[in-house]
Amino acid sequence: MTNELTIHAPAGLPWIEFTREFDAPVSAVFNAHRDPDLVKQWLGPRGYEMTVEHWDFRDGGSYHYTHRDGANEYGFRGTFHTVRDNELAVQTFEFEGMPDEIALEFMRFVDLGPEGQPGHCRLEGRSIGSSVEGRDAMVASGMEKGMREGYERLDELVAASASA
Amino acid sequence: MTNELTIHAPAGLPWIEFTREFDAPVSAVFNAHRDPDLVKQWLGPRGYEMTVEHWDFRDGGSYHYTHRDGANEYGFRGTFHTVRDNELAVQTFEFEGMPDEIALEFMRFVDLGPEGQPGHCRLEGRSIGSSVEGRDAMVASGMEKGMREGYERLDELVAASASA
Numbered sequence: 237m238t239n240e241l242t243i244h245a246p247a248g249l250p251w252i253e254f255t256r257e258f259d260a261p262v263s264a265v266f267n268a269h270r271d272p273d274l275v276k277q278w279l280g281p282r283g284y285e286m287t288v289e290h291w292d293f294r295d296g297g298s299y300h301y302t303h304r305d306g307a308n309e310y311g312f313r314g315t316f317h318t319v320r321d322n323e324l325a326v327q328t329f330e331f332e333g334m335p336d337e338i339a340l341e342f343m344r345f346v347d348l349g350p351e352g353q354p355g356h357c358r359l360e361g362r363s364i365g366s367s368v369e370g371r372d373a374m375v376a377s378g379m380e381k382g383m384r385e386g387y388e389r390l391d392e393l394v395a396a397s398a399s400a
Numbered sequence: 401m402t403n404e405l406t407i408h409a410p411a412g413l414p415w416i417e418f419t420r421e422f423d424a425p426v427s428a429v430f431n432a433h434r435d436p437d438l439v440k441q442w443l444g445p446r447g448y449e450m451t452v453e454h455w456d457f458r459d460g461g462s463y464h465y466t467h468r469d470g471a472n473e474y475g476f477r478g479t480f481h482t483v484r485d486n487e488l489a490v491q492t493f494e495f496e497g498m499p500d501e502i503a504l505e506f507m508r509f510v511d512l513g514p515e516g517q518p519g520h521c522r523l524e525g526r527s528i529g530s531s532v533e534g535r536d537a538m539v540a541s542g543m544e545k546g547m548r549e550g551y552e553r554l555d556e557l558v559a560a561s562a563s564a
Contacts, residue, residue: 248412248413249412249413249414250413250414250415250528251414290460295462295477296462296477296479298459298460298479313459313460314481315460315462315479315480315481315492316479317478317479317492317494317502318494318500318502324500326492326500326502328479328481328490328492328504330481330482336482336488336490338481338482338490338504338506339504340492340502340503340504340528340530342502342530362530364414364504364528364530366504366506366526366528
């Protein structure tokens with residue numbers, strides 16, 4: 237049984253809001269966002285190879301990574317405005333295929349307490365586009381599938397490290 | 401005669417849009433944003449002393465500065481997502497007195513051609529709050545006065561360097 241990703245894209249506003257619970261300690265889910273060797277094992281849809289050119293996960297840091305699907309390459313880059321351990325990450329986000337469509341993304345990591353052995357937490361996100369049209373283009377690009385599959389891969393990653 | 405600052409804060413949306421023309425070459429106005437020794441001579445309202453703790457104006461860079469008014473200190477920090485010479489700067493912005501109210505700001509530098517000797521350009525901005533309430537709080541905080549006086553100081557700065 238998989239926890240559900242909920243996405244809300246309110247009409248006439250430039251953001252999406254999403255939530256996803258994990259049957260894992262908040263520290264494990266946060267660490268899977270912090271450590272580039274872990275990030276590249278789950279971020280994005282299945283079937284892509286991810287390379288991380290740069291990942292400096294701290295206040296004022298920045299990142300750059302590439303997804304590869306055969307001959308196709310998709311580059312992404314941004315900055316980390318705020319990183320608070322096990323609590324909050326605020327980053328900018330740009331898909332290099334849509335230059336200057338930059339989003340500001342808030343990810344709150346909420347500890348839901350030890351409901352059962354593996355721990356339990358919720359990720360609460362808001363991704364704010366620079367226009368309503370930009371947000372709509374982001375939704376239309378298949379963002380939801382990529383997020384859903386990515387978080388399923390994150391489930392598998394934290395389950396594997398918990399049982400290791 | 402001073403060029404006018406126009407600010408538009410559309411109801412129900414989380415951003416402000418602003419424009420301001422300058423009787424100066426686009427390179428002079430851009431440089432006054434790039435060089436921290438110039439930035440601290442104009443950014444913000446009159447009557448404050450500004451110190452720049454950090455200013456790395458490039459893709460993936462970051463900044464931190466403080467305005468002082470007697471015993472009062474106001475800190476600001478953010479990241480630079482995109483910097484394209486004489487064309488575009490995209491940054492995050494946070495007033496440390498309102499933690500986690502982070503905005504994403506686009507500033508386009510538009511060359512309007514040599515209308516008279518001193519050059520002529522327009523700054524076109526969009527500052528996107530993380531919520532409509534956050535945008536409203538930013539407007540209510542006296543942002544407009546600070547911007548208006550800051551751009552008047554920028555007029556004086558570029559006029560002084562043109563005649564130097």
